[in-house]
Amino acid sequence: MSDLTSKAQFPAEAGKDGGFVRQPYNIRGRITADGSSGFPAEAGRYHLYVCYACPWAHRAIIVRKLLGLEDVISMSAVDPIRDERGWAFREGNGHGPDPVNGFQFLSEAYLQTDPTFTGRYTVPVLWDRVTGKLVTNNYPDITIDMETQFGAFHKPGAPDLYPQALRSEIDEINEIVYRDVNNGVYRAGFATAQEAYEAAVDQLFTRLDWLEDRLSRQRYLVGDQLTEADIRLFTTLVRFDMVYVGHFKCNLRRLVDYPSLWAYARDLYQRPGFGETVNEDHIKRHYYMTHDQINPTRIVPKGPVIDWTEPHGREALG
Ligand SMILES: N[C@@H](CCC(=O)N[C@@H](CS)C(=O)NCC(=O)O)C(=O)O
Numbered sequence: 001m002s003d004l005t006s007k008a009q010f011p012a013e014a015g016k017d018g019g020f021v022r023q024p025y026n027i028r029g030r031i032t033a034d035g036s037s038g039f040p041a042e043a044g045r046y047h048l049y050v051c052y053a054c055p056w057a058h059r060a061i062i063v064r065k066l067l068g069l070e071d072v073i074s075m076s077a078v079d080p081i082r083d084e085r086g087w088a089f090r091e092g093n094g095h096g097p098d099p100v101n102g103f104q105f106l107s108e109a110y111l112q113t114d115p116t117f118t119g120r121y122t123v124p125v126l127w128d129r130v131t132g133k134l135v136t137n138n139y140p141d142i143t144i145d146m147e148t149q150f151g152a153f154h155k156p157g158a159p160d161l162y163p164q165a166l167r168s169e170i171d172e173i174n175e176i177v178y179r180d181v182n183n184g185v186y187r188a189g190f191a192t193a194q195e196a197y198e199a200a201v202d203q204l205f206t207r208l209d210w211l212e213d214r215l216s217r218q219r220y221l222v223g224d225q226l227t228e229a230d231i232r233l234f235t236t237l238v239r240f241d242m243v244y245v246g247h248f249k250c251n252l253r254r255l256v257d258y259p260s261l262w263a264y265a266r267d268l269y270q271r272p273g274f275g276e277t278v279n280e281d282h283i284k285r286h287y288y289m290t291h292d293q294i295n296p297t298r299i300v301p302k303g304p305v306i307d308w309t310e311p312h313g314r315e316a317l318g
Contacts, residue, residue, distance in 0.1 A: 018193020019200070021096075026119050029115055029135040031145040031150065037149075039128060039135050041149045046140070046209040047100045047127040048075040048133065048189065049109065051087060052279035053286030055182065055235040057124035062231050063143040065273040068155025073146070074099070077125060078106060080279075080286035086121040094279055100127060109134055116244060127281070143228060161228045169222045171249040173229045177221075180207035182236050189248025189294065197249065205252045219318030229266060237265040238278050241304050243287040254270070255305070267312040275308060 015021040028039045031046070040048075048064065050057035064073055077095040078087040087106035089098040105108055105119045113133040126135040126142055136142060147162040162170065184204035191197035211233070214221070221229040236244075240255040256262050269275040288300040 003198055005173045008046050015196075017196055018191055019196035020190035022183060022186070023120060027113060027117075027125070027134050027137045028141070029126075029128075030141060031135065031149050040144075041153065043072045044074075044209075046073050047129065048073055049078065049087075049106060049123055049125050049127060050075060051078045051123045051286065052078055052094060052277075052282040053080040054123050055239060056122075058143045058235040058238075058277065059148070059231050061272050061277045062122045062162060062227075062235070063146050065162065065277060066231075067146055067150065067153075067254060069150060069153060069160045070148060072150065072153040073126075076100070082286070084291045085155075087123060094282060100129065110137075134289035141188045143147050143231070147228065159226055161226065161231070163223070163225070163227070166223045166227060170229045171229070172197065173221055173264050174232055177211075177233050177236075179230070180204055181211075182232060184235060185240075185244045185248050185250050189244065189291075201252060204250060208253070208258065212261050215264045217317075219264075224318050226268075234265065234268045234274065237261065238269065238274075238285055241288075241306055242280060242283055245304075246301060247287045247291070251296050254304075262312055263312045266308055266310060267314045269308045272311065 028038050031039045031041050033041050035041075048060055050061055052058070052061070061075070064070060064075065066230055076089075076099050079090040079095050082088070085105055085107065089096070089104055089106075091097060095252055096105070101112075103108065105121075106123065106125070109125060110117045110119075110121050110125060122137050122139075124139050124142055125137045127133075128135050144162060147160075162205035180203050181202055184200055184207065188197055188204060191200055210223075218224070221233060237255055240250070244250040245254050256266060269278070284300050288295050289298045
C-alpha cells in the first residue's frame with residue numbers, strides 16, 4: 001500500500017516507471033451480524049487500532065462516531081511518527097500505551113495473527129479479543145461492516161451511511177475518488193520519476209475539477225444525504241492544504257481555491273464526528289516527519305492557517 005517509512009522500503013512500492021504502486025493488504029476477515037463469517041458483530045469484542053494522521057483510519061474514526069459505536073468497538077491510537085519498526089504505542093498527546101494487549105508495536109498484532117506475515121503493518125486494523133487475532137487490515141471493509149453488520153448497536157437516529165438504494169452509485173463514486181483522489185495524492189507524493197508525478201497530479205486535479213462541478217449542484221456526493229462516499233472524500237480533502245499541497249507537491253490548486261469543494265469540506269467539518277476527529281498536529285507531524293525520503297530535514301511547516309469555522313452556506317442545496 002501506502003505510506004512509506006524508510007528508503008529501504010521505498011522500492012518495494014515503486015513501480016518500474018517510478019509510479020507508486022500500493023501493496024495489497026492481506027488480512028481480510030469480515031464481521032457479520034449473524035456470525036456466519038466467524039466474527040459476529042458483538043459489543044465489547046473488537047478493538048480498532050488507528051492513527052489520527054491516516055486518512056484510511058480516519059474514515060473508521062468518523063463512522064464509529066456517527067453511528068454511536070464508541071461503547072461497542074473500543075479504539076486507540078498509535079504514535080503518529082513511524083520509523084522502520086512501524087507504528088508504535090507510545091505515551092503522547094492523544095495516544096498512549098496499547099490498552100488491549102500491551103503491545104509496543106503494531107507489528108506484534110500482525111505477527112500474533114500470522115507469524116509468517118510479510119506485508120506492511122498498516123492502520124487501521126480491527127482486533128478480535130476472543131481469538132486474539134486481527135480480523136482485518138482491509139480498511140474499506142471496516143466502515144462498511146460497521147454500517148451494515150453492526151445495525152443492532154447503532155445509536156437511535158444514526159444515519160444510514162450506506163443505503164441499499166444508493167449502494168451502486170456510492171460504490172462507483174468511491175472507486176473513482178479512491179483512484180484519482182484518495183490514492184491519487186499518494187501517487188503524486190511517492191512518485192520517484194517526473195513523468196509519473198505529473199501524470200498523477202494531472203489526474204488528481206482533473207478529478208477535483210469534476211468534483212467541484214458536481215458539488216456546485218448538490219450538497220452531497222451521492223443522493224441527498226450524507227453517505228460513506230462523503231466520508232471517504234472528506235478525509236483526503238481535510239488533509240489537502242495541510243499536507244498534500246506541500247509535502248506531496250499536489251499544488252496546482254489548493255482546496256481553498258475551489259469554492260464548492262471548500263464549502264463542502266467545511267459543511268462536513270462543522271458537523272459532529274468530523275472536525276472533532278481531525279488532529280492537525282498528528283497529521284502534520286506524521287507526514288512531514290515520517291517520510292524522510294521526501295522531507296529529510298523533518299521540519300514541520302507552521303502553516304497554512306485555515307479557517308474551518310467560516311460559514312459554508314450550503315443549506316440551500318440540500
Ligand atoms: N492498508 C491500506 C491502507 C492503510 C494504510 O496504508 N495506512 C498507512 C497509514 S496512512 C500505513 O499504516 N502505513 C504503514 C506502512 O506503509 O508501513 C492499504 O494497504 O492500502
